[in-house]
Amino acid sequence: MRSQRSREGELLIDHRASPGVSDELMRSIGMPAGSGKGLFEAPTYTCSHCSSVVVINPDRKRERAYCAKCDSRICDDCGAILAQTRECKTFKQLMDEVQEKAAKQQVGSIIIPT
């Protein structure tokens, strides 16, 4: 079994040779204050339910959403949906469904001898 930490990606924003981006602008896109200055490195994870990438804010105190059914961290939006519906549908399941549906449409017109 893989730990949640072992599934993390990496984000690096290097403004050591740049004036950087103001806290106001970084906050407007959901990034932590200070991430637009100097060297910012943070782990990321991919939401198991919607496939969006979440930058882990080291200063965050609130608990992160987690789905026990797929044993994965999920984004806040998917966490809110999970709290309401209690349904786990991973993005991998969604991709499988899309592929199966498309494959069925492709072979739908073929007569298979039995």
Next chain:
Amino acid sequence: MGAKRTYNVNSVTPTATADTADLVDSTYVGFFKGGSSTQRTKFNEIYMGGLAAASAPTLMQLARSSTVGTGTAGGGTDAADNPETAALAAPVEVGNTRVTLKPQRSSTLKLLNLAFNAFGGIVRWVAREGDEPAIVGNTATLGEATLSAFTGGTPGLLGAHVKYETA
């Protein structure tokens, strides 16, 4: 394990574009659209290096498309990471120009924010293998993603590459 490839743009000055508006040719880094209705592609790495000559806060976003592009694709370069990689029967469509329909960034399906100052700034994101964001098929809203500049800031000249893997 699929075919890993790198899409590269030597230099482009992105235009800050609102969600669900046409992404005008050569004003964004690129689009990535599935080559068939069953194809899936994972994003492994995104790198952007600022080339601007003055301060240029640039709010780049990787996001799904609410409208997928159509028509002949152009712009940027694309190569297999491994020279032994066999060519796909239906290659992923990549580039930053579209002859017919221009791609449009979804207002809700954002995958990753990559804001940085293109005046000397660098941003690099790498996914862990097995947990990459992905596109599947070749229709909206799951079959295409774009890397483009969101409104706000004053986007500046940058160079970029995106590593992706198709299965």
